[in-house]
Amino acid sequence: MPGQWLFKTEPGTFSWDDLVAAPGRTTAWEGVRNYQARNFLRDRVKKGDGVLIYHSSIPVPAVMGTAVVVREGYPDPTQFDPGSPYHDPSSPAENPRWYRVDVQGDRKFPEPVPLPRLRETQSLAGMPLLNRSRLSIQPVSAREWKVILGMGGLAG
DNA sequence: GCCAACGTTGGC
């Protein structure tokens, strides 16, 4: 049984629309530079898992749609690229510190689910997203997944 | 733009 996740992104940097406009609707989810999130990408996120794409740092943050993991964790090459904003000169080449996965855009919510609606939904109260966690990669339970898809206008 | 919460760094 596939797992479920929530990935945050700032739409000014990379948005849902950017994801579905990408070749094959697929993109490498790069630039994650937090150890807890890295551990999820490296160890727990599996091919076929579902991903909720969440827009943060905007007037009305919202879950925009779903994506599917199409490639499991592998070293993020941007850590070794001096020209990249995600360059990490202290990451050892023989033991890369940062990982990424590839995701493919799947279904756009007919109605994006705004953060205030998530907050007022009792069954979602345990989500890290709603509990001042700044984790950019978070696990989502099967129940939470189903509830949010329903709120967004997707049957399941 | 503010600022609280949280993560990371580095001196000791």
Added chain:
DNA sequence: GCCAACGTTGGC
């Protein structure tokens, strides 16, 4: 290993 300083996240 402690912890103060600093940087980042992200809602508001």
